[in-house]
Amino acid sequence: AQTVTQSQPEMSVQEAETVTLSCTYDTSESNYYLFWYKQPPSRQMILVIRQEAYKQQNATENRFSVNFQKAAKSFSLKISDSQLGDTAMYFCAFMSNYGQNFVFGPGTRLSVLP
């Protein structure tokens, strides 16, 4: 069974600075998808970024980028120029290419400080 680990329960960053959230996962499959979701205080789950495992290039979405290390099974999220609105819980998630089940990590609570 796949597992997703986020080793940082809480983090904080100063506004306009850069922060990196860590995620590692365990799978025996070679093709899969990885995601970062954001859950602000409203509790709406919002997709931040998606990575397909067969793509070597790291995904980017504006201020958000990932460092995908397939061999190490690592998928970290970098947030540049942090904004107050980035304050949220961030969940790393894995989805097999063959299944319907998403596996979520326990989350990292990020606070952006003014």
Place this chain on the structure above:
Amino acid sequence: SQTIHQWPATLVQPVGSPLSLECTVEGTSNPNLYWYRQAAGRGLQLLFYSVGIGQISSEVPQNLSASRPQDRQFILSSKKLLLSDSGFYLCAWNSLTQGGSGANVLTFGAGSRLTVL
């Protein structure tokens, strides 16, 4: 475009009362549908998922049940609520056949906050 609706948004129920949370998806057909529960400050626990009408997989034995009476409708129910059923419930959908950047992305409803007293 696809949208997902989930209701009610907030619910306060006494112990032993029944529960019905409803979720519908628009703009797609034959989606995979999911119910998750989230305790305060915690991660997501998958409760049920469905790949088609009448096909329900249960991940956690509990006081809850799910049904999918129509292709784009997913209902979470309980006959008698327990205090431990309190939490934030999220419905979600995805489609393995959906093309483009939306492929395989799990899209969530706004959630239902249940308090059992």
